[in-house]
Amino acid sequence: MASAPLLDVSTVLDLPAPLPLDSGQSLPGVRISYEAYGRLNAARDNAIFICHALTGDQHVVTDHPRTGKPGWWVRMVGPGKPIDTDRYYVICANVIGSCMGSTGPASLAMDGCPWAMRFPVITIRDMVRGHVALLDALGIEQLHAVVGGSMGGMQALSLAANFPERTRAALVIASTARHSAQNIAFHEVGRQAIMADPEWREGEYYAYGKGPEKGLSVARMAAHITYLSEAGLTDKFGRRLQNRAEKTFGFDADFQIESYLRHQGISFTDRFDANSYLYITRAMDYFDLAEEHGGLLANAFARSKARWCLVSFDTDWLYPTAESRLIAHALNAAGLPVSFVELSAPYGHDSFLLDVPALDKVVGGFLG
Amino acid sequence: MASAPLLDVSTVLDLPAPLPLDSGQSLPGVRISYEAYGRLNAARDNAIFICHALTGDQHVVTDHPRTGKPGWWVRMVGPGKPIDTDRYYVICANVIGSCMGSTGPASLAMDGCPWAMRFPVITIRDMVRGHVALLDALGIEQLHAVVGGSMGGMQALSLAANFPERTRAALVIASTARHSAQNIAFHEVGRQAIMADPEWREGEYYAYGKGPEKGLSVARMAAHITYLSEAGLTDKFGRRLQNRAEKTFGFDADFQIESYLRHQGISFTDRFDANSYLYITRAMDYFDLAEEHGGLLANAFARSKARWCLVSFDTDWLYPTAESRLIAHALNAAGLPVSFVELSAPYGHDSFLLDVPALDKVVGGFLG
Numbered sequence: 001m002a003s004a005p006l007l008d009v010s011t012v013l014d015l016p017a018p019l020p021l022d023s024g025q026s027l028p029g030v031r032i033s034y035e036a037y038g039r040l041n042a043a044r045d046n047a048i049f050i051c052h053a054l055t056g057d058q059h060v061v062t063d064h065p066r067t068g069k070p071g072w073w074v075r076m077v078g079p080g081k082p083i084d085t086d087r088y089y090v091i092c093a094n095v096i097g098s099c100m101g102s103t104g105p106a107s108l109a110m111d112g113c114p115w116a117m118r119f120p121v122i123t124i125r126d127m128v129r130g131h132v133a134l135l136d137a138l139g140i141e142q143l144h145a146v147v148g149g150s151m152g153g154m155q156a157l158s159l160a161a162n163f164p165e166r167t168r169a170a171l172v173i174a175s176t177a178r179h180s181a182q183n184i185a186f187h188e189v190g191r192q193a194i195m196a197d198p199e200w201r202e203g204e205y206y207a208y209g210k211g212p213e214k215g216l217s218v219a220r221m222a223a224h225i226t227y228l229s230e231a232g233l234t235d236k237f238g239r240r241l242q243n244r245a246e247k248t249f250g251f252d253a254d255f256q257i258e259s260y261l262r263h264q265g266i267s268f269t270d271r272f273d274a275n276s277y278l279y280i281t282r283a284m285d286y287f288d289l290a291e292e293h294g295g296l297l298a299n300a301f302a303r304s305k306a307r308w309c310l311v312s313f314d315t316d317w318l319y320p321t322a323e324s325r326l327i328a329h330a331l332n333a334a335g336l337p338v339s340f341v342e343l344s345a346p347y348g349h350d351s352f353l354l355d356v357p358a359l360d361k362v363v364g365g366f367l368g
Numbered sequence: 369m370a371s372a373p374l375l376d377v378s379t380v381l382d383l384p385a386p387l388p389l390d391s392g393q394s395l396p397g398v399r400i401s402y403e404a405y406g407r408l409n410a411a412r413d414n415a416i417f418i419c420h421a422l423t424g425d426q427h428v429v430t431d432h433p434r435t436g437k438p439g440w441w442v443r444m445v446g447p448g449k450p451i452d453t454d455r456y457y458v459i460c461a462n463v464i465g466s467c468m469g470s471t472g473p474a475s476l477a478m479d480g481c482p483w484a485m486r487f488p489v490i491t492i493r494d495m496v497r498g499h500v501a502l503l504d505a506l507g508i509e510q511l512h513a514v515v516g517g518s519m520g521g522m523q524a525l526s527l528a529a530n531f532p533e534r535t536r537a538a539l540v541i542a543s544t545a546r547h548s549a550q551n552i553a554f555h556e557v558g559r560q561a562i563m564a565d566p567e568w569r570e571g572e573y574y575a576y577g578k579g580p581e582k583g584l585s586v587a588r589m590a591a592h593i594t595y596l597s598e599a600g601l602t603d604k605f606g607r608r609l610q611n612r613a614e615k616t617f618g619f620d621a622d623f624q625i626e627s628y629l630r631h632q633g634i635s636f637t638d639r640f641d642a643n644s645y646l647y648i649t650r651a652m653d654y655f656d657l658a659e660e661h662g663g664l665l666a667n668a669f670a671r672s673k674a675r676w677c678l679v680s681f682d683t684d685w686l687y688p689t690a691e692s693r694l695i696a697h698a699l700n701a702a703g704l705p706v707s708f709v710e711l712s713a714p715y716g717h718d719s720f721l722l723d724v725p726a727l728d729k730v731v732g733g734f735l736g
Contacts, residue, residue: 117619185625198566214564218557234550238548249488251485
């Protein structure tokens with residue numbers, strides 16, 4: 001069978017009305033930037049919506065326009081792949097608050113100046129409201145499935161719980177139904193690192209040609225450690241030195257892990273907006289699906305009729321298996337069909353992005 | 369029995385000769401600031417040397433001169449306590465490189481200006497060389513025991529391994545024989561946070577009346593997370609809000625954990641020198657006791673005749689039990705008597721400083 005051509009790559013939608021937000025405010029002039037692959041069938045019922053993670057974007061299978069690197073889930077999405085674009089119409093939208101084309105703090109507000117810190121604080125549910133507005137515009141009443149890892153999993157949970165008529169299935173990978181104190185703590189370190197940088201200028205750095213790059217870099221370094229397992233770091237770097245035979249007795253990056261982390265931090269600042277990092281981490285910290293539903297997680301799923309699949313990784317200490325288990329218990333309490341699997345992979349939280357063949361099987365098998 | 373009076377509290381020793389360092393340099397004009405409690409007996413063989421942790425100091429049982437808070441191990445050290453000052457002469461010295469009276473980057477160099485980043489990069493073994501010089505000056509040939517938690521444990525390991533004739537016992541708590549890639553990574557985040565702060569001024573901030581307080585605060589926040597367990601954070605803070613009924617949809621410290629971390633960061637800058645933080649974290653990252661002894665940890669203990677005791681905590685993810693187990697295996701391979709216990713405590717790495725009655729029993733029992 002010939003592969004279906006890619007359709008609708010890099011499209012934008014300008015929402016016709018302001019987007020209502022959990023804060024009580026509404027966001028005017030919202031643009032949603034998204035990509036879509038495969039063909040929407042005549043019944044308009046073969047769509048899969050992929051939700052991206054904190055620093056991810058809509059470039060699931062296309063090269064990133066700033067870094068030139070391949071799409072972040074090219075191994076999972078495509079013709080004949082677990083999320084099969086020969087069979088499904090696959091959509092991914094940049095979340096509001098981000099910086100890859102959808103409206104965020106770097107976008108121009110109605111007065112023609114960047115929103116900066118005037119941008120309203122948004123929530124995961126607000127991001128999902130943007131996704132649902134996109135589905136409305138595309139004439140898709142119900143998804144075949146919503147899929148996401150990490151913060152994408154939060155959106156998948158939120159969409160399937162809060163807009164239960166909009167999806168027949170939800171696949172939540174390496175995620176959680178609420179941010180823990182430790183999760184919040186790491187994000188707060190990142191935010192403080194950004195806001196401590198005098199180049200941040202209370203968020204009004206856009207006119208200066210440079211932003212709080214050092215602070216954002218430190219934020220990324222701290223976060224990056226949480227994405228990897230201790231054992232994975234030991235395997236990959238251990239105490240090996242970086243291009244030198246001996247320690248230098250100085251503060252250069254003697255160890256490979258230092259050089260790697262510095263590179264992760266610096267390269268991140270080329271592709272991501274510091275204010276977006278503040279807003280999106282805040283949305284994640286605010287996420288508590290049970291709290292939205294009277295404090296009982298099972299209540300969140302009361303109106304769901306979806307099939308559910310939860311995947312965790314044994315080395316993920318950011319959103320460990322216990323978090324997925326809590327969700328599985330709540331889905332069971334709500335009487336919903338749920339499959340839950342903990343996969344073994346050495347990469348920590350980032351396993352959902354990496355070469356874990358068992359994940360491919362679970363994803364392909366669940367989506368059918 | 370009446371308690372012995374405290375002796376020698378807050379004493380300094382000026383070393384008569386430059387201290388040789390692992391870097392090949394030597395450090396002139398070294399002052400060691402220390403406290404000592406109890407009485408040295410006539411045989412001079414009842415001394416216990418306590419080694420402090422990264423941000424600790426010699427104020428084991430006396431109030432901290434800057435914060436006014438009680439000494440950091442007042443629960444463990446004193447008359448009738450597990451480290452019994454009625455029986456033992458208990459010494460703790462501020463490590464070189466630190467900022468509480470021993471020579472460090474904030475001290476004046478020979479030219480009358482602060483060392484700042486001209487201070488040589490030191491190692492754990494160099495700190496121990498300072499301790500041994502102090503023992504020499506005090507006329508103590510052999511300790512009853514060397515004791516330390518965290519970085520203090522590294523010094524205890526290093527002293528008992530590298531100066532085996534100087535102690536009859538070593539008690540190593542919540543520590544490791546080498547810094548892992550993850551350990552180095554967290555320290556590197558902290559260093560980069562400090563060095564990213566323009567107030568750091570390449571370390572030459574002493575004349576300006578203020579230093580890189582924001583950067584040091586971020587460094588402390590990141591490190592502090594690693595000292596606590598995820599479960600401990602959840603118990604202590606969870607997602608509880610700070611003095612408010614609702615989330616504010618802003619970037620204030622809505623959550624208690626945010627407020628707590630910010631306080632930890634800011635208050636740390638009142639009592640610690642940023643350059644000392646750079647140097648001491650570097651010393652810890654450089655620590656690899658096996659590497660000093662041909663790459664085999666058992667070799668490090670070849671000349672030891674000491675009794676050993678290792679203690680780990682089940683919730684310590686900074687230096688987890690597996691690290692202590694490696695040390696125990698090496699001690700076994702070296703044919704040395706070692707007792708090794710993993711204690712259960714909810715506080716993570718910081719358990720060694722907190723109310724863990726089982727630790728008191730182990731410490732008291734081992735020291736005899």
